[in-house]
Amino acid sequence: MTKLKLSLATAAMAALPGLASAEVVPGVNPSTDSVFIFNTLLFLIGGIIVFWMAAGFAMLEAGLVRSKNVTMQLTKNVSLFSLAAIFYWAIGYNLMYPLGTWNIEGVLSGVWGPGVLEEVGITADAADDYGYASTGSDFFFQLMFCAATASIVSGTLAERIKLWPFLIFTIVLTSVIYPLQASWKWGGGFLDAAGFLDFAGSTVVHSVGGWAALTGAIILGPRIGKYKDGRTVPMPGSNLALATLGTFILWMGWFGFNGGSQLAMGSVGDVADVSRIFSNTNAAAAGGAVAALILTQILFKKPDLTMILNGALAGLVSITAEPLTPSLGMATLIGAIGGVIVVFAVPMLDKLKIDDVVGAIPVHLMAGIWGTIAVCLSNYQSELNPDGTTLGIQLYGIIVVGIFTIVTSGVLWFILKATMGIRVSEEDEINGLDMAELGMEAYPEFKAG
Known part of the structure; x- marks a missing residue:
């Protein structure tokens, strides 16, 4: 998604013969116009589809938490998206794309002076060159990725974290932590240069959310009664139908997530690549779901729906780092390994007494790491593929982003813990956060349990 590698695909006219005979208007280049329009359209449509993932996260989390905490999860998901939209505009977008450097003056001028909102359409000098696509469409598309990062954290820390400390963490995550590390790759920074x-973000988006969630879960501690006398006590979710709906919504949203990250729809080749990305994305999800289905049958003697749902999501995360170059068979295998990772990682975290309510750490962090490494399977650097990567380079990016996110998130969590407190009282946790924090229940006809 690096802006620096983008170039205008003027060959689009070959695919649009009808425009070639259009009347020539002074100051307008039909070829450049069509590329600008189609690239912008991809950003906008992709962004709308990725936005729908916010509903997917909300439904998944609402289904996997206990009924007494459903309203809180819905509140967090609506609030975190809204805060991300405001603070990614105010700070994050200009911090994320500084051409590899952080210019304080440039960042500050983007807040209330010339910045994103001045360029939501065509720039001032657009009479000669519109540029690659509308700045407004790019901002809209990138915002959805930023918000998704915060959604990952929400599910892991469910059922015991206070609302306002979580929202403050979301503000810092979406305005500073996520954009800064994303600039190292997608803003033309040192990771891109390496x-x-x-x-599309197995590391830049998913592992960042996973590292932040893992750090928070360790500092916050497990839910009351989750680990007792050396065993893990199951705490089933309130509504597996909602969780399944959320998974399918996320599955659909990933077509925009990965397909839109082609960042171009102005040529025949670009459109063909988008279709290939769609197919590989779907194949990886299917591979992850089937792998979890079979493995849980073998290990537990019965299939586990929650593992199957997370297996599909892990497959999607796994293919996100490179959804274009694998074959359909390889994409299915990459996704299947993601599903296997989930089945083994969930009980591993329980043995470590790290309480992840929805399984976001295995899905987004561990499968994200695997997906970033899996890039080497289909895009390894060689004489025939000089633009590929190596295992060392991929591990370098994973480690750098991981250390940065752990340190910044850890410092922020500790500050919030020392100043505001991040965990609700024992009484409130037992009674449920819906009534304790919000005073309303998701299912008022039934007593929360």
Whole structure:
């Protein structure tokens, strides 16, 4: 998604013969116009589809938490998206794309002076060159990725974290932590210069959310009664139908997530690549779901729906770093390994007494790491593929982003814990956050349990 590697695909006219005979208007280049329009359209349609993932996260989390905490999860998901929209505009977008450097003056001028909102359409000098696509469409598309990062954290820390400390963490995550590390790859920074490849964000988006969630879960501690006398006590979710609906919504949203990250629809080749990305994305999800289905049958003697749902999501995360170059068979295998990772990682976290309510750490962090490494399977650097990557480069990017996110998130969590407190009282946790924090229940006809 690096802006620096984008170039105008003027060959689009070959695919649009009808425009070739259009009347020539002074100051207008039909070929450039069509590329600008179609690239912008891809950003807008992709962004709308990725926005729908916010509903997917909300439904998934609402289904996997206990009924006494459903309203809180819905509140967090609506609030975190809204805060991300405001603070990614105010700070994050200009911090994320500084051409590899952080210019304080440039960042501050983007807040209330010339910045994103001045360029939501065509720039001032657009009479000669519109540029690659509308700045407004790019901002809209990138915002959806930023918000998705915060949604990952929400599910892991469910059922015991206070609302306002979580929202403050969301503000810092979406305005500073996520944009800064994303600039190292997608803003033309040092990871991009090193040859690190992450097409749509297995590391830049998913592992960042996973590292932040893992750090928060360790500092916050497990839910009351989750680990007792050396065993893990199951705490089933309130509504597996909602969780399944959320998974399918996320599955659909990933077509925009990965397909839109082609960042171009102005040529025959670009459109063909988008269709290939769609197919590989779907194949990886299917591979992850089937792998979890079979493995849980073998290990537990019965299939586990929650594992199957997370297996599909892990497959999607796994293919996100490189959804273009694998074959359909390889994409299915990459996704299947993601599903296997989930089945083994969930009980591993329980043994470590790390309480992840929805399984976001295995899905987004561990499968994200795997997906970033899996880039080497189909896009390894060689004489025939000089633009590919190596295992060393991929591991370097994973480690750098991981250390940065752990340190910044850890410092922020500790500050919030020391100043505001991040965990609700024992009484409130037992009674449920819906009534304790919000005073309303998702299912008022039934007593929360």
